[in-house]
Amino acid sequence: MLTLDLPALAVALSRRLHAAGVPATPERAARFAEALTLLAPVDGPRVYWAARVTFVSSHEQLPAFDRVMAEVLGGDRDFADTRGDSAAPPAPAAAGGPPAEGSGGEALDAEGRPGGPVIAAIDAAAGPAQGPRREAVLTMASSAERLGERSFAALTAEELAELRQLARGLAVARPVRRARRTRRASSGEHVDVRATLRRSRRTSGEPVRLERRRRRRRPRRLVFLCDVSGSMEPYTRASLQLLQAAAGGAEAEVFVFATRLTRLTRALRGGDPDAALARAAALPPDWSGGTRIAEALRVFIDRHGRRGMARGAVVVILSDGWERGEPAALGHEMERLARLAHRIVWVNPRKAAPGFAPLTGGMAAALPFCDAFLSGHNLSEFAAVLDAVGDSPTARRTTR
Amino acid sequence: MSQPARPGASEALRERIPDAETLVRLLDGSDYLADEGLATALFIALRLPQPLLLEGEAGVGKTEAAKALARALGTPLVRLQCYEGIDASEALYEWNYPRQLLGIRLAEARGGALGEDELFSEEFLVRRPLLAALEHPGPLPAVLLVDELDRADDDFEAFLFELLAESSVTIPELGTITARFPPAVVLTSNRTRELHDALKRRCLYHWIDYPSPEREVEIVRRRVPGTAQELAVDVAAAVQRLRAGDVQKPPGIAEAIDWVAALALLGVTRLDAAAADRTLGTVLKHREDQELVRAGGLEALTGG
Numbered sequence: 001m002l003t004l005d006l007p008a009l010a011v012a013l014s015r016r017l018h019a020a021g022v023p024a025t026p027e028r029a030a031r032f033a034e035a036l037t038l039l040a041p042v043d044g045p046r047v048y049w050a051a052r053v054t055f056v057s058s059h060e061q062l063p064a065f066d067r068v069m070a071e072v073l074g075g076d077r078d079f080a081d082t083r084g085d086s087a088a089p090p091a092p093a094a095a096g097g098p099p100a101e102g103s104g105g106e107a108l109d110a111e112g113r114p115g116g117p118v119i120a121a122i123d124a125a126a127g128p129a130q131g132p133r134r135e136a137v138l139t140m141a142s143s144a145e146r147l148g149e150r151s152f153a154a155l156t157a158e159e160l161a162e163l164r165q166l167a168r169g170l171a172v173a174r175p176v177r178r179a180r181r182t183r184r185a186s187s188g189e190h191v192d193v194r195a196t197l198r199r200s201r202r203t204s205g206e207p208v209r210l211e212r213r214r215r216r217r218r219p220r221r222l223v224f225l226c227d228v229s230g231s232m233e234p235y236t237r238a239s240l241q242l243l244q245a246a247a248g249g250a251e252a253e254v255f256v257f258a259t260r261l262t263r264l265t266r267a268l269r270g271g272d273p274d275a276a277l278a279r280a281a282a283l284p285p286d287w288s289g290g291t292r293i294a295e296a297l298r299v300f301i302d303r304h305g306r307r308g309m310a311r312g313a314v315v316v317i318l319s320d321g322w323e324r325g326e327p328a329a330l331g332h333e334m335e336r337l338a339r340l341a342h343r344i345v346w347v348n349p350r351k352a353a354p355g356f357a358p359l360t361g362g363m364a365a366a367l368p369f370c371d372a373f374l375s376g377h378n379l380s381e382f383a384a385v386l387d388a389v390g391d392s393p394t395a396r397r398t399t400r
Numbered sequence: 401m402s403q404p405a406r407p408g409a410s411e412a413l414r415e416r417i418p419d420a421e422t423l424v425r426l427l428d429g430s431d432y433l434a435d436e437g438l439a440t441a442l443f444i445a446l447r448l449p450q451p452l453l454l455e456g457e458a459g460v461g462k463t464e465a466a467k468a469l470a471r472a473l474g475t476p477l478v479r480l481q482c483y484e485g486i487d488a489s490e491a492l493y494e495w496n497y498p499r500q501l502l503g504i505r506l507a508e509a510r511g512g513a514l515g516e517d518e519l520f521s522e523e524f525l526v527r528r529p530l531l532a533a534l535e536h537p538g539p540l541p542a543v544l545l546v547d548e549l550d551r552a553d554d555d556f557e558a559f560l561f562e563l564l565a566e567s568s569v570t571i572p573e574l575g576t577i578t579a580r581f582p583p584a585v586v587l588t589s590n591r592t593r594e595l596h597d598a599l600k601r602r603c604l605y606h607w608i609d610y611p612s613p614e615r616e617v618e619i620v621r622r623r624v625p626g627t628a629q630e631l632a633v634d635v636a637a638a639v640q641r642l643r644a645g646d647v648q649k650p651p652g653i654a655e656a657i658d659w660v661a662a663l664a665l666l667g668v669t670r671l672d673a674a675a676a677d678r679t680l681g682t683v684l685k686h687r688e689d690q691e692l693v694r695a696g697g698l699e700a701l702t703g704g
């Protein structure tokens with residue numbers, strides 16, 4: 001049993017937790033002190049649990065929190081002794097040799113449809129999204145004709161800014177889905193009883209006119225999975241601009257991967273794009289490392305996608321498809337993803353290289369599950385990516 | 401502190417649950433074996449009082465914890481299952497329009513008239529879960545379970561703030577309804593999306609881990625009465641192996657209980673490869689997972 005100066009303990013603990021990266025606020029510290037008074041007599045485990053319940057607000061903070069508590073309470077006692085081993089990450093699959101040459105050339109024509117759906121998408125663009133999107137494309141064509149042909153691998157700062165501007169078009173490009181909620185509309189599938197009744201008061205309780213409601217439409221969720229491995233390094237700067245615009249403007253979920261998957265959404269949101277990029281750069285430890293796409297996809301699907309993030313979403317994968325692992329594994333993960341997502345757009349900057357054929361093992365395995373396969377390596381091709389993200393009847397796969 | 405002092409828990413609650421040990425006993429009595437962490441979290445949540453946000457893998461007993469809490473308190477459990485597009489009329493209250501219309505007609509037929517006050521009186525109010533929880537007569541608090549909050553839209557979270565902070569809601573036609581005995585609020589999330597910081601700020605947080613094998617044996621035996629100790633131990637060990645393995649959907653406690661129940665139904669007393677083969681569908685719900693485990697050998701799974 002310990003005798004404690006509660007406020008002092010709460011404040012001291014709060015400071016240490018804050019220094020360790022657990023966002024401890026005075027409000028939480030006060031709550032912690034209050035919780036401890038309820039738990040008297042106070043012992044080690046009780047201090048641990050009271051602090052954990054009041055200070056921690058996310059599962060990710062637990063390791064840092066446990067470290068601090070071990071220091072504060074002394075020893076390396078593990079109070080959370082009920083923890084199963086399931087949280088331990090499974091042993092990573094051994095990385096294979098260099099990318100094997102596959103034979104999937106026909107898949108490009110069958111499913112990849114380079115170029116075709118893009119033009120169709122522009123023609124078929126309908127509804128309110130048409131105005132701004134057209135405008136974005138036209139602006140780009142007039143002011144950036146020279147830039148349009150330059151590869152993203154060699155861009156200056158101003159050009160990056162222009163790319164950022166264009167990437168804002170993502171916000172309007174997102175396809176829509178029918179939401180469950182309704183709004184008032186002059187013609188709609190549901191009768192709005194509340195509004196009808198309210199209106200009927202004007203006609204002495206006689207419901208003369210039926211008010212109607214129809215389903216709202218909401219933009220689908222956008223998910224970006226971006227390869228930042230060594231082979232993609234020339235494009236990383238440009239991709240980051242795109243990801244920042246996507247996370248900030250189009251409320252997309254953003255992940256980067258090389259050998260493992262890192263969620264960047266939080267870091268990339270917020271007003272100042274440069275600060276956001278700096279925050280993001282501080283995060284993933286394996287920029288420009290090797291690639292394990294299948295493993296990254298598996299982790300994404302298991303941790304996030306299957307729980308709802310990928311369901312009905314538009315998933316954009318930016319990668320050259322140079323898989324170090326087993327190509328069959330990538331095909332398997334793509335199949336799983338295709339069953340969850342509304343559409344999958346694969347952006348591969350190497351597609352623009354003369355003589356490119358998607359023959360590297362990983363790319364060939366992934367292609368059958370992509371709804372669109374684009375290069376996106378310069379501004380004009382990038383506009384095509386925006387269109388592929390958007391919905392259009394011709395670009396939609398009929399098999400789903 | 402900037403915020404006013406909290407009223408604290410009611411007298412009846414303090415008497416009923418004087419300390420965390422009592423809560424563990426009461427939960428135990430209602431067939432829920434809470435470990436020290438969860439019991440402490442629930443106790444603090446009840447007594448501060450403060451809403452409690454529970455997170456954890458699917459099937460670790462998040463929803464069950466709220467149900468057990470209601471049983472332990474002997475008060476009703478009010479459950480609000482969230483889904484995309486849920487709004488106030490489904491969560492809080494709605495006016496009973498058909499009845500209002502009928503009421504108007506009836507009044508007319510009798511030669512009278514129905515005033516606005518009568519039309520929007522409690523008589524025509526349909527109480528949805530949140531309002532029902534607020535109007536619980538006490539003296540012990542009802543348990544309000546807001547299940548899978550991550551499925552609701554983020555504006556629904558904002559809508560919950562008033563309820564969570566003040567234990568009151570505002571209905572334009574009737575005024576503000578404040579709970580005399582604020583419900584004990586338990587929120588659960590499967591983390592399909594990050595909940596808003598403002599919401600997390602108002603809540604206590606507890607992450608429920610998978611139980612230790614010993615505790616899982618206890619839980620399974622409690623939930624499937626008459627289970628042999630050996631069978632429960634076998635199943636707990638096999639389930640642990642599955643969780644440590646590479647399956648897409650690791651089995652939760654619910655799956656372990658189902659598995660034991662299925663095995664008991666078949667008259668199996670020890671888990672072996674043949675028995676596992678017949679009942680694998682109760683614990684693994686994905687074809688790929690079943691194939692994976694079968695390829696690895698069912699003997700490896702059962703430890704035989």
